[in-house]
Amino acid sequence: MKLLNQSMTYLSVSILAIVTLWATVFYFNMLSEIKSSIDEGLENHKRVIIKNAQQDHTILTKNYFDESFFTIEQIDKNQALSIKDLYLDTFLNMQDADDDAPEAEPVRMLITAFELDNAYYKLKVANSMVEEDDLMQELLYDIIWLYICLIVAIIFINNLVLKKLWTPFYNLLHQLKDYRLGKTKNLPQVQTNTKEFTDLQNAVNTLLQHTVATYEQQKKFIGNASHELQTPLAIVTNKLELLLEDGNLQQTQAENIAEVMAIIERLVRLNKSLLLLTKIENKQFLEHKTISLNKTVNNSIQDYQDIANFKEVSFRYTEHDDLGVKMDPALANVIVSNLFKNAIFHNYDGGTIAIDIAKNSLTISNTSNTEKLDGKLIFNRFYKPNHNTKGTGLGLAIVKAISDLYGFKISYQYNNNRHSFKITFPLTA
C-alpha cells in the first residue's frame, strides 16, 4: 500500500472519530445552552404572570393552555410548600404549519407555586422547544458534510503537497532501482532541501561507495592475482620444455613431465579465463561494431572442424536470417567459440551439434551423455556437474558475463536429449 493511501486511511479514521466526538459534545452543549436560555424566559414569564394575577384575578382560574401558554390551579398550603421550581421536558398538543392535526410537540415547562392573598396556586408555564430529533438530524447532516469536505480537502492536499514533498524520495528510489553494481557510473542524486531525504541520500551513497570500493578491490585482486601468476607459469612451462628437449630421459620420466605440463596447461587456461572475465567486467573491450554472427559462426565451424572431426561430431547449421549484432568482435568470437567448445567437449563420439540462427537469436544445441543440468547453476563460475572434466568451469560464466555486458538474454534448455543454449539479442530499431 502506498504511503499516500496509508496516511489517507489513518487520517480518515481518526478524523471520523474526532468529528463524531466533537458532534456529540457540541450537541449536548447546544441543547443545554438552549434549555438554560428557555428556562430564563420561563422564569421571566412566571414573574409577569404573578404580577398580572395581582391585578387581574381572572387569570387565577385559567386552567388550560391557550395562546398564553400557562395554567394556574389552586392548591392547599402543604402541597404548595412541597413544590420547588421544577423545569422539565414534556409534550403538549400543538399544531403548526407543517402539521395536519395537533400533535404532541416537545416543550419546556416550569412548574412552580406561589401565594396570593393567602391562597396557594400551582403555576405551569410552557414554552415550545426545539425538536431534538430535528436538531440531531440536522446536526448529523452537517457533520457528514463536514466530514466529506475534510476528506476531499485532505485528499487534495495530500496529492498536491505530499506528492510534491515526496518527489525527491521517489526519484531516489527510482534511481536506486536502476542502480547496478559496477555498471551504473553515477551515484543516485536528487535535489532536495528536506533533511530526511538528504540524510537518506547520504546514507545510501556512503553505503554504495563502500560497496563499489569493495567490488573494485575484489575485481582488481582477481586481475592482479592472475597477472602475477603469468610469469611463474611461463617459467615453469619453459623449464619443463627445456628439460624434455635435453633428452636423456627415461620414458616414464618423460611421461611424468608430460603430465605435469598438462596440469600447467590447465592452470594457464584457468588463469587466462579469469583474466578474460576480469577484463569483461572491467569493460576493457570497447570496440563497438555491427558484426554478422552468421559469419562468426561460419568461421568457428571452420576453426573447430578438425577437433570436431577427431571427435566424430558433426555440425548442422541452419540460417533462418541474417543476424547482425553490435558488439566487440573479439567478444563475439569468445561467445560463439565458448559455446562451440562446450558443445564439442560435452558431446559423445558420433554426436551432433545444431546451430540455428533466427531473426534475433542464436541457438546452439548438442547431444550428450549427461542428463539435464541445473539451469540456475550452469552459468555459475566453476560449476562442474562432472568433476572429471578438464574444463576450466568458466566457459559458460564468460558467455554469461558478455551477455550481461551487452544486455543479451541467455537461456538453457534440455529437450529431446539435447542440451541447448539460446542467446536472444535485443531487437534494434
Add this chain to the structure above:
Amino acid sequence: MKILVIEDEPQLLKNIKESLEKEKFIVETATDYPSAIDKIFIYEYDCILLDIMLPYGNGFDILVELKKKEKNENVIIISAKDALDDKLKGLELGADDYLSKPFHLAELNARVKAVLRRQKMEGKNTIKVANVVLDITERSFMVQNKAVPLNRKEFDILNYFLLNKNRLVTKSALAEHVWGDHSDGADNFDFVYYQIKNLRKKLQPSKAEIEIESVYGVGYKLVVI
C-alpha cells in the same frame, strides 16, 4: 645473430637465453631499464625481446628511445599484460610483434625467426631446409623443385616445424599456434596427431629429406634425415 633479452625475472631470462642459444644466437641480457638503455645504445642487435614491466622504467619508454635515436632494431614485446591496448600501443611505438606470457619456447623461437626473416628478406620469404623449400609469401611447398600441395593447416604446421628445426614442439604449443585458442579445453591434443599423420604421408612419398619425429608422446621434432 645477436639478441638482447630485457627481462627482470631471472628464471625466465635464463630459460629464454638457454632456448635461444640452442639456435646458435648470441644472447645478451638486461634486467632493468638503465642497463637495457646502456646496452641498446652501445651495441647493435638483430632483435630485442622486451618486457614491459621493468625496474626503474618501462618497456614503452625504451621503444620511444629507440625511435628517437632512429635505431630500427626488431623488437618483440613479451608481457604478462595480455591487454589489447598494450599490444596496440607497443606495435604503434615500433615493436614488430607481441607475445604474451606464458608462452611456449617453440612459439618464441618461431616469432624471433619470423621477425629476423622479414628483415633479411629481399622480395622472397622462403625457408630452405635440406631439399625442401617453403615459400611463405606464395604459401607453396616444394620438394626437390617439385610442388607438393598442402592444405592450410598442413602448411601452418610445417612452417612452425621448420622454424623450430631440431627443437621440441609440444602438442599444446602446436595446437595453440595452428588452432589458436580454439584448442583450449580440449580433453587432449590428440587431434593434432591426425594432422601430423597426414603431413607425414605427404613428406615420405615425395622423398623430402626431413622427418617429423615423436618425442616421448609429448610432442614432435622436425629433423633432417
